[in-house]
Amino acid sequence: MKKIEVVSIDRIGLVGEISKILSRIxxxxxxxxxxxxxxxxxxxxxxxADVDLSxxxxxxxxxxxxxxxKNVRQVKIFDI
Numbered sequence: 001m002k003k004i005e006v007v008s009i010d011r012i013g014l015v016g017e018i019s020k021i022l023s024r025i026x027x028x029x030x031x032x033x034x035x036x037x038x039x040x041x042x043x044x045x046x047x048x049a050d051v052d053l054s055x056x057x058x059x060x061x062x063x064x065x066x067x068x069x070k071n072v073r074q075v076k077i078f079d080i
Contacts, residue, residue, distance in 0.1 A: 001030070002051050002059070003078045009071035010036045010043040017069050018047055025062070026054040044073075050080065 004022075008014055015034055022029060032049035059077040066075045 001080050002053065002057075002062075003080050004047075004049050004051055004062075004066070005074075005076040006045075006047040006066055006069075006072060007074040008045050008047075008069065009073070010045040011071060014045055014069070014071075015047060018049075018066065021062075021065050021069070022049075022051055025057055027057075028052045028054075 004018075006018055019029065028051065030050040030052055032047065034045060034047045036043050036045050038044070059079070063075045063077055066072060
């Protein structure tokens with residue numbers, strides 16, 4: 001199981017794009033939260049999920065895929 005954290009400029013469809021990438025690698029989202037905060041000028045989304053993968057998947061490769069999503073600023077992946 002992995003914990004995935006994605007920080008991005010908030011926009012419509014962001015959670016859907018993250019979910020699509022996880023689905024393509026046979027990932028099952030067990031729990032997730034998505035929060036939005038603003039500094040007055042930019043709304044930032046913070047997505048956190050516990051994901052079960054059907055096979056072991058390299059954290060660096062998954063991180064690169066998630067970072068390709070438009071406006072993503074940071075990705076952290078931890079084995080749990």
